[in-house]
Amino acid sequence: MPCRAPLLVSDDMTRWLARWAAARGAGARLAALRALPWRGLAPVIGLVKGLTDPVVGLSMGQTAENLATRFGIDRAAMDAYAARSHARALAGRAARAFSEIAPLIDARGTLYPVDDGVRDDSTPERLARLRPVFDKPWGNITAGNSSQVTDGAALLVLASEDAVRRWNLRPLGRIVDSQWAGLDPAQMGLGPVHAATPILQRHGLALNDLDLWEINEAFAAQVLGCLAAWEDESYCREHLGTGALGTLDQARLNVDGGAIALGHPVGASGARIVLHLLQALRARGLRRGMAAICIGGGQGGAMLVETEANP
Amino acid sequence: MNTAAMPHGWRHWQLERRADGLAWLTLDRAGAAVNALSAEVMAELAGVLDALQADPPAGLVIRSGKAAGFIAGADVDEFAGLSTPQQAQALVERGWHLFNRLAAVPYPTLALIHGHCLGGGLELALACRYRLAVDQPGTSLALPEVMLGIFPGWGGMRRLPAVIGAPAALDMMLTGRPADARRAAALGLVDARVPARLAQAAAGRHVRSRKPPRRARGLAGWLGRWPLKLLVARRAHRQIAAKDPQGHYPAAPAIVTLWARHGGNALRAPDVVQRILTSDTARNLLRVFRLQERLKAYGKPADGARPVGHVHVVGAGTMGGDIAAWCALKGIKVTLQDQDAARIAPAIGRAAGLYARKLKDPRAARAASDRLIPDPDGAGVARADVVIEAITEQAQAKQALYRALQPRMKPDALLATNTSSLSLAALRDGLAQPGQLIGIHFFNPVAKMPLVEVVQAGPDEHGAQARACAFVGQLGKLPLPVRDAPGFLVNAVLAPYLLEAMRCVDAGLAPATIDRAMTDFGMPMGPLELADTVGLDIAMAAGRQLAAQDEPPRCLADRIARGELGRKTGRGFYAWQDGKARKNSAGAPPAGLAQRLAQPLIDRARKQVDDGVVADADLADAGVIFGTGFAPFTGGPLHYQATASPPPAAARAAPAPHTP
Numbered sequence: 009m010p011c012r013a014p015l016l017v018s019d020d021m022t023r024w025l026a027r028w029a030a031a032r033g034a035g036a037r038l039a040a041l042r043a044l045p046w047r048g049l050a051p052v053i054g055l056v057k058g059l060t061d062p063v064v065g066l067s068m069g070q071t072a073e074n075l076a077t078r079f080g081i082d083r084a085a086m087d088a089y090a091a092r093s094h095a096r097a098l099a100g101r102a103a104r105a106f107s108e109i110a111p112l113i114d115a116r117g118t119l120y121p122v123d124d125g126v127r128d129d130s131t132p133e134r135l136a137r138l139r140p141v142f143d144k145p146w147g148n149i150t151a152g153n154s155s156q157v158t159d160g161a162a163l164l165v166l167a168s169e170d171a172v173r174r175w176n177l178r179p180l181g182r183i184v185d186s187q188w189a190g191l192d193p194a195q196m197g198l199g200p201v202h203a204a205t206p207i208l209q210r211h212g213l214a215l216n217d218l219d220l221w222e223i224n225e226a227f228a229a230q231v232l233g234c235l236a237a238w239e240d241e242s243y244c245r246e247h248l249g250t251g252a253l254g255t256l257d258q259a260r261l262n263v264d265g266g267a268i269a270l271g272h273p274v275g276a277s278g279a280r281i282v283l284h285l286l287q288a289l290r291a292r293g294l295r296r297g298m299a300a301i302c303i304g305g306g307q308g309g310a311m312l313v314e315t316e317a318n319p
Numbered sequence: 320m321n322t323a324a325m326p327h328g329w330r331h332w333q334l335e336r337r338a339d340g341l342a343w344l345t346l347d348r349a350g351a352a353v354n355a356l357s358a359e360v361m362a363e364l365a366g367v368l369d370a371l372q373a374d375p376p377a378g379l380v381i382r383s384g385k386a387a388g389f390i391a392g393a394d395v396d397e398f399a400g401l402s403t404p405q406q407a408q409a410l411v412e413r414g415w416h417l418f419n420r421l422a423a424v425p426y427p428t429l430a431l432i433h434g435h436c437l438g439g440g441l442e443l444a445l446a447c448r449y450r451l452a453v454d455q456p457g458t459s460l461a462l463p464e465v466m467l468g469i470f471p472g473w474g475g476m477r478r479l480p481a482v483i484g485a486p487a488a489l490d491m492m493l494t495g496r497p498a499d500a501r502r503a504a505a506l507g508l509v510d511a512r513v514p515a516r517l518a519q520a521a522a523g524r525h526v527r528s529r530k531p532p533r534r535a536r537g538l539a540g541w542l543g544r545w546p547l548k549l550l551v552a553r554r555a556h557r558q559i560a561a562k563d564p565q566g567h568y569p570a571a572p573a574i575v576t577l578w579a580r581h582g583g584n585a586l587r588a589p590d591v592v593q594r595i596l597t598s599d600t601a602r603n604l605l606r607v608f609r610l611q612e613r614l615k616a617y618g619k620p621a622d623g624a625r626p627v628g629h630v631h632v633v634g635a636g637t638m639g640g641d642i643a644a645w646c647a648l649k650g651i652k653v654t655l656q657d658q659d660a661a662r663i664a665p666a667i668g669r670a671a672g673l674y675a676r677k678l679k680d681p682r683a684a685r686a687a688s689d690r691l692i693p694d695p696d697g698a699g700v701a702r703a704d705v706v707i708e709a710i711t712e713q714a715q716a717k718q719a720l721y722r723a724l725q726p727r728m729k730p731d732a733l734l735a736t737n738t739s740s741l742s743l744a745a746l747r748d749g750l751a752q753p754g755q756l757i758g759i760h761f762f763n764p765v766a767k768m769p770l771v772e773v774v775q776a777g778p779d780e781h782g783a784q785a786r787a788c789a790f791v792g793q794l795g796k797l798p799l800p801v802r803d804a805p806g807f808l809v810n811a812v813l814a815p816y817l818l819e820a821m822r823c824v825d826a827g828l829a830p831a832t833i834d835r836a837m838t839d840f841g842m843p844m845g846p847l848e849l850a851d852t853v854g855l856d857i858a859m860a861a862g863r864q865l866a867a868q869d870e871p872p873r874c875l876a877d878r879i880a881r882g883e884l885g886r887k888t889g890r891g892f893y894a895w896q897d898g899k900a901r902k903n904s905a906g907a908p909p910a911g912l913a914q915r916l917a918q919p920l921i922d923r924a925r926k927q928v929d930d931g932v933v934a935d936a937d938l939a940d941a942g943v944i945f946g947t948g949f950a951p952f953t954g955g956p957l958h959y960q961a962t963a964s965p966p967p968a969a970a971r972a973a974p975a976p977h978t979p
Contacts, residue, residue: 111660113693117668119661 013055020048069142075233086228087135090153097265153228160273197230199308200300219294222281224301225266340377347384357394378526388434407596414473418446429526445478452500454512463495468601477583484539552579603954610941618792631703639709640666641765647691654699735759743776743803770945776803809946814865815919820846821872836908841950847892851885
């Protein structure tokens with residue numbers, strides 16, 4: 009379902025409303041009315057404001073354009089990645105890989121059995137026809153190779169070992185390690201690299217030692233940027249103080265598609281990918297996985313999980 | 320705050336004089352859960368006024384010491400004991416003079432109202448200079464006398480129109496409709512609504528505010544004065560006549576007359592007082608009220624019993640879905656199961672509509688929606704206190720479901736079936752814990768029908784029937800304990816009644832004429848419109864089961880053969896459009912038709928009593944009134960049979976018993 013983020017009034021209008029509220033008497037009100045800022049009537053789209061970095065003044069899409077330029081990721085690669093996200097999500101749905109997603113019923117009694125953002129017609133050819141959204145006309149980030157802004161909620165129960173014993177819970181998995189990281193807001197999309205790498209280092213793991221990866225798909229260029237950064241000797245030296253980590257095998261990355269197809273309910277996506285990572289591991293009889301996400305404003309988060317051997 | 324106790328020895332009232340000069344008078348009727356204005360309470364109030372007259376306070380605040388509310392009205396038991404005109408006159412005089420005295424005291428007075436404030440309670444509040452309503456969900460102000468076939472004779476008919484204007488006042492007095500705190504403030508019935516946290520402080524300040532008392536102003540005010548008053552009265556009389564052309568409920572026109580011609584003072588029209596207060600209608604409506612109280616008493620939980628917190632409903636069709644929605648409306652967490660989410664979705668949509676209508680506050684409506692959880696996997700079974708089965712009426716499917724449910728249920732949970740046509744004993748047969756299964760039979764539409772039959776088969780080992788009754792009470796419905804028998808009570812009495820109506824169609828009478836005979840008799844809906852509403856296929860199945868040997872009426876069989884199943888197919892005995900039957904104007908019903916139609920219902924009700932399906936005739940009357948809407952002013956079918964004189968041959972269809 010599309011996201012219904014609020015519309016706001018402009019700063020000019022906010023100031024005028026304050027003046028109006030304070031105006032006492034017909035004269036003051038008339039004067040206030042005369043000063044009504046007509047241009048200020050245009051609403052401010054809350055979502056655009058929320059997805060614009062207040063420090064560097066770039067929208068999230070523009071930060072992804074930065075990564076595309078830096079690592080030479082072209083439009084065709086982005087669109088191919090996006091098409092694959094849809095295809096994997098469709099295949100996952102057919103294989104009942106999304107048992108954790110509950111259908112929704114609205115107040116009119118309409119059932120939404122599945123997410124309607126997953127498209128079976130998102131081929132590279134059709135995606136190639138879309139125009140850039142953030143840096144017109146020369147950019148490469150389009151609505152088709154970006155995550156979908158959607159509403160959504162996710163729920164996980166985080167329990168201590170004591171609670172698991174006391175309530176006889178059957179955990180899906182165990183959090184082995186987690187890490188938050190900060191980086192240049194203009195390249196916030198590389199957050200997963202900065203957050204996951206220290207975990208790999210602490211546990212002496214290589215990228216492909218993990219059975220599965222979930223890297224949240226804010227933008228195709230951003231996920232591909234993360235993979236490129238790990239391959240890039242100079243980037244790893246400069247920012248991570250280590251040599252290149254190598255190539256992450258994409259067969260183990262976002263195996264059931266990601267936010268480009270399934271949507272990115274901001275605030276719930278971290279929980280969603282951790283939950284789905286555990287479900288995907290269990291469905292395949294695998295054990296260890298990493299979930300990582302980029303965060304607007306210049307942060308990244310990552311979590312290393314293991315499935316538990318129980319029903 | 321400095322207080323001085325007064326050594327008056329009143330049992331029901333506490334008077335507290337505070338250092339700031341205000342007097343706080345609290346009604347806390349001894350030995351009762353709610354406040355009612357009994358003769359003793361009224362006599363003591365007169366004593367309180369005497370005491371205050373000797374030493375007038377700076378202001379008087381009247382409030383209730385009961386958590387449930389302010390005052391529920393006059394004492395119904397005293398009213399029931401009236402037998403002579405003199406007693407009726409004395410009862411009216413008592414309140415009229417006392418409240419006039421309260422209205423005339425030289426110091427300002429204020430009624431601080433929380434919860435129910437009904438009948439005489441509201442008349443007392445109206446006699447105060449000011450009224451404040453505590454803004455909380457239970458606050459409800461009404462003059463419901465008309466529903467008991469009487470009138471607000473203690474000043475309500477005089478003061479309510481003066482305070483809120485004649486049109487709004489007549490609406491309240493003629494319908495008995497309650498006003499919540501928000502509406503009471505909007506009407507001007509109270510000076511303001513006040514949050515509970517500030518109620519005391521607001522009462523103390525407002526009573527000394529010297530503000531003029533509320534009066535209807537502008538158009539609303541003029542409509543209460545000559546000559547516009549005459550127009551308003553005529554219009555009210557016309558509306559009453561349109562709704563009750565047979566004059567079954569004489570209290571409503573009497574209220575308009577007392578207001579318009581006698582200034583709301585019933586004492587100026589002793590003939591009206593006598594005619595209304597000692598009428599059979601009033602007696603019968605009071606009987607219905609007490610039958611309702613009796614059913615409510617079955618719904619009281621046993622001491623120390625925990626209320627139901629979680630209900631699991633299997634079957635999201637019309638009945639199951641609406642039962643689930645109603646449970647969630649009443650604050651219970653509900654899981655609703657069916658084969659897949661698509662079957663549950665329409666029930667969720669209907670529920671959202673119900674909550675929007677019933678709960679004005681959008682937050683409360685959302686909370687109710689949140690309590691109703693679609694549960695296609697049946698995860699709620701293991702946590703529910705009550706599991707209600709409302710699937711298709713097939714014994715084998717039901718039994719298979721029970722066998723799957725019972726091992727997963729909490730050991731002390733109730734398993735209830737909403738079956739209307741299957742034998743409970745047969746359904747119990749072969750279950751591991753047969754005593755866990757009970758019948759809780761709701762009527763369609765669930766949100767409108769007050770009665771629920773609670774069906775017991777065999778010995779009640781674990782008090783299941785009492786617990787089921789308490790659950791029904793928790794839902795705000797009236798439980799009727801019945802024994803397992805085809806059709807229980809309500810459907811059993813309806814079947815021969817509908818059958819007789821269809822025989823009349825076969826005999827050549829127009830459906831509209833037949834229905835008119837019964838609406839004239841006082842039924843909310845005629846038998847053929849009812850059959851259309853229920854569905855002719857369902858009526859046929861019920862008829863087969865309940866009147867086994869007979870051929871079905873030709874008119875019914877023909878319509879079913881043509882696929883005309885009533886309202887749901889758009890055509891049955893009537894053509895249906897937008898949920899309404901299109902009726903041609905009905906001819907005058909032939910004499911004795913209503914009697915002929917009602918007789919099979921009455922006979923069947925008698926038989927159900929004789930067979931022990933219900934415990935006694937009163938319960939049968941209660942069940943038929945609240946389950947079918949059987950004309951309440953008759954006091955119920957068996958009471959009607961016992962009290963009605965034989966219908967005069969030439970008279971109109973079945974006149975109600977009527978004392979001129």
